[in-house]
Amino acid sequence: MAQMNKDSLIQFVQHVLPMSGGKAEQLVEKFEPRKIGRNEYLLKEGVVCNESHFIVEGLMRSFIYDLEGRDVTTAFYSRAMFPSDLLSFFKRVPSKEYIQAITDCETWYISYKDMQASFHEMPEFREFGRLNIINQYGILKQRMLSMLQETAEQRYSALIDSNQEVLQNAPLKHIASYLGITDTSLSRIRKDFIKK
Amino acid sequence: MAQMNKDSLIQFVQHVLPMSGGKAEQLVEKFEPRKIGRNEYLLKEGVVCNESHFIVEGLMRSFIYDLEGRDVTTAFYSRAMFPSDLLSFFKRVPSKEYIQAITDCETWYISYKDMQASFHEMPEFREFGRLNIINQYGILKQRMLSMLQETAEQRYSALIDSNQEVLQNAPLKHIASYLGITDTSLSRIRKDFIKK
DNA sequence: CCCATTTCTTGCCATATGCTAAGCGCAAGC
DNA sequence: GCTTGCGCTTAGCATATGGCAAGAAATGGG
Numbered sequence: 001m002a003q004m005n006k007d008s009l010i011q012f013v014q015h016v017l018p019m020s021g022g023k024a025e026q027l028v029e030k031f032e033p034r035k036i037g038r039n040e041y042l043l044k045e046g047v048v049c050n051e052s053h054f055i056v057e058g059l060m061r062s063f064i065y066d067l068e069g070r071d072v073t074t075a076f077y078s079r080a081m082f083p084s085d086l087l088s089f090f091k092r093v094p095s096k097e098y099i100q101a102i103t104d105c106e107t108w109y110i111s112y113k114d115m116q117a118s119f120h121e122m123p124e125f126r127e128f129g130r131l132n133i134i135n136q137y138g139i140l141k142q143r144m145l146s147m148l149q150e151t152a153e154q155r156y157s158a159l160i161d162s163n164q165e166v167l168q169n170a171p172l173k174h175i176a177s178y179l180g181i182t183d184t185s186l187s188r189i190r191k192d193f194i195k196k
Numbered sequence: 197m198a199q200m201n202k203d204s205l206i207q208f209v210q211h212v213l214p215m216s217g218g219k220a221e222q223l224v225e226k227f228e229p230r231k232i233g234r235n236e237y238l239l240k241e242g243v244v245c246n247e248s249h250f251i252v253e254g255l256m257r258s259f260i261y262d263l264e265g266r267d268v269t270t271a272f273y274s275r276a277m278f279p280s281d282l283l284s285f286f287k288r289v290p291s292k293e294y295i296q297a298i299t300d301c302e303t304w305y306i307s308y309k310d311m312q313a314s315f316h317e318m319p320e321f322r323e324f325g326r327l328n329i330i331n332q333y334g335i336l337k338q339r340m341l342s343m344l345q346e347t348a349e350q351r352y353s354a355l356i357d358s359n360q361e362v363l364q365n366a367p368l369k370h371i372a373s374y375l376g377i378t379d380t381s382l383s384r385i386r387k388d389f390i391k392k
Numbered sequence: 393c394c395c396a397t398t399t400c401t402t403g404c405c406a407t408a409t410g411c412t413a414a415g416c417g418c419a420a421g422c
Numbered sequence: 423g424c425t426t427g428c429g430c431t432t433a434g435c436a437t438a439t440g441g442c443a444a445g446a447a448a449t450g451g452g
Contacts, residue, residue, distance in 0.1 A: 066345045074341065087337070090330045120319075130326065134286045137333050140340060141283070145270065147343045148376045149262045152439080172400065180344045185439050187401055348409080367429065381409050383431055 004033040009054050009108045012080050016135070017128045027125050030118060031108040036060075036101045042083060043099040049088035051109045055081050058105025059169050063177075064097045073178040076102075076166045086136060102169050152181045153189050200229040205250050205304045208276050212331065213324045223321050226314060227304040232256075232297045238279060239295040245284035247305045251277050254301025255365050259373075260293045269374040272298075272362045282332060298365050348377045349385050 009031060010024045019027075034053070036042060042060060043049050060077045062085070074097055077083035088095040089112060110118075118125040146155050156179055160167050166175065176186040205227060206220045215223075230249065232238060238256060239245050256273045258281070270293055273279035284291035285308060306314075314321040342351050352375055356363050362371065372382040 064341070070345075072341070072344055074337075074344075086330060087334045090326065123316075126322065130286065130329070133326070133329055133333065134282060137329065137336065138283045140333065140336050141270075144336060144340055144343070145260070145268075147340070148268055148270075148373065149266075171398085177344065181438095182440060183400075184402090184441080188439090191401080368431095369429080377408095378410060379430080380411080380432090384409085387431080 004056060004106060004108070006031070006108065008056055008080065012054065013128060016131050017124065019124060023124060027118070027122060027128065028108070030114040031110045034107050034109050036105040036107065038101055038104050040101050041098060042101065043085060043088075043095055043097070045096060045098055046094045047088075048092055049085045049095050050112050052082060052084050052089060052112075052115060053107040053109040055079055055083065056106040056108065058107075059102040059165050060099055060105060061102055061170065061174060061178075062097045062099045063174070071174075071177065073170075073174045076163065076170065076178065078163060078165045082132070082136070086133065090133075147180060152179055152185065153193070155179050156186065156189055156193070200252065200302060200304070202227070202304065204252055204276065208250065209324060212327050213320065215320060219320060223314070223318060223324065224304070226310040227306045230303050230305050232301040232303065234297055234300050236297050237294060238297065239281060239284075239291055239293070241292060241294055242290045243284075244288055245281045245291050246308050248278060248280050248285060248308075248311060249303040249305040251275055251279065252302040252304065254303075255298040255361050256295055256301060257298055257366065257370060257374075258293045258295045259370070267370075267373065269366075269370045272359065272366065272374065274359060274361045278328070278332070282329065286329075343376060348375055348381065349389070351375050352382065352385055352389070 006025075006028060009028050010021065013019075013024045013027055014021070031054070036058070042051075042053065043062075045064070055077055057079065060083045062074045062077070062083065063071055064074060066072050075083075077099075083099050085095040085097055085099070087093065092112075115129070119129060146158065150158070156175075159175070159179070172186055172190075173183040176183040179186065181189075202221075202224060205224050206217065209215070209220045209223055210217070227250070232254070238247075238249065239258075241260070251273055253275065256279045258270045258273070258279065260268055260270060262268050271279075273295075279295050281291040281293055281295070283289065288308075311325070315325060342354065346354070352371075355371070355375070368382055368386075369379040372379040375382065377385075
């Protein structure tokens with residue numbers, strides 16, 4: 001396997017918490033490369049999430065089965081994002097959701113054990129970790145707001161503006177459940193959309 | 197002003213991260229009491245959130261004005277919750293939302309500066325802080341899921357089951373915008389609900 | 393290459409929710 | 423006591439979305 005390049009991860013760390021390149025390299029020292037094939041699972045329901053992945057290339061989604069057995073997409077993850085069940089990872093409880101690769105993916109990952117060790121050894125890592133969680137929270141909150149304020153069509157419009165990759169690779173029904181509507185409705189919305 | 201009792205805060209800390217009572221007392225040493233009157237603002241848009249409050253008694257809500265100028269309730273906060281704009285507090289950016297007391301409130305609060313100091317001095321405080329943020333994330337995620345999967349009526353039902361205090365003190369229009377519907381719709385849902 | 397499956401679209405009708413406006417009850421202030 | 427404003431309900435109609443089903447189009451596996 002060709003040696004993967006850590007640059008995107010290092011740049012991401014520096015973007016979250018400004019620091020020297022050398023320090024950033026030190027922070028990500030424990031991250032290991034991984035390739036995940038299309039349709040492969042990164043995490044399954046009932047399992048404690050034990051790794052934190054950073055996506056270099058590819059697209060993933062997380063989903064759950066609701067009470068009626070419907071597959072509900074809870075998030076999409078593409079380049080420079082961390083697909084994981086934060087609750088499961090940090091609280092060491094079984095995951096309630098699945099995470100699956102939509103396309104072939106390449107990631108850098110670190111185990112829970114190594115992350116805890118780095119938390120203890122490097123104050124910058126702690127700070128990076130905290131800011132990263134806060135950012136996840138911010139993303140989720142923004143999405144919550146869009147559910148409260150916007151129509152399904154507006155949410156769809158925002159999604160294709162912000163993440164073309166999802167549109168091109170994820171099947172319509174997964175996008176629909178992510179937006180909180182049915183695939184039928186999304187198909188109609190898309191039709192109206194083309195006219196404009 | 198009568199001396200407020202720190203027990204509920206101490207118990208909360210121990211609940212989030214099990215530790216001895218003495219250790220817990222040490223953790224919350226920097227928290228100061230505060231009384232907030234009905235309708236008073238804890239935080240306003242454009243201001244950097246500088247304090248983290250723990251509610252001992254009372255009810256608050258956070259809200260924003262959307263692009264059309266509508267008042268949208270983003271959260272309710274009651275006993276043992278932390279009303280704050282996490283993003284503003286930890287990233288030191290201006291808040292996008294308001295936080296206002298619905299009833300007279302009593303809180304224990306700590307300043308950003310003191311919290312940072314405690315983070316550096318006490319590993320347990322760091323761990324408590326991280327778990328606390330993760331828990332906030334979990335609450336938000338759960339609410340996101342309810343928006344994706346449940347009808348407005350189911351969300352209303354869940355709210356009155358879990359937080360009677362909101363129902364009794366918050367005006368219907370604020371509950372409605374929190375649920376993502378109009379006050380008209382909520383009034384109808386409530387009517388249907390009584391029949392059952 | 394063919395078959396089976398999945399994905400997407402569309403039509404029909406039902407239901408949920410929004411918008412506007414009217415009306416009622418209640419509490420605050422003059 | 424009266425007015426005013428607010429909170430809540432209700433009605434009529436418009437729009438958005440869902441449920442179901444059929445069929446077309448694309449995809450994948452042998």
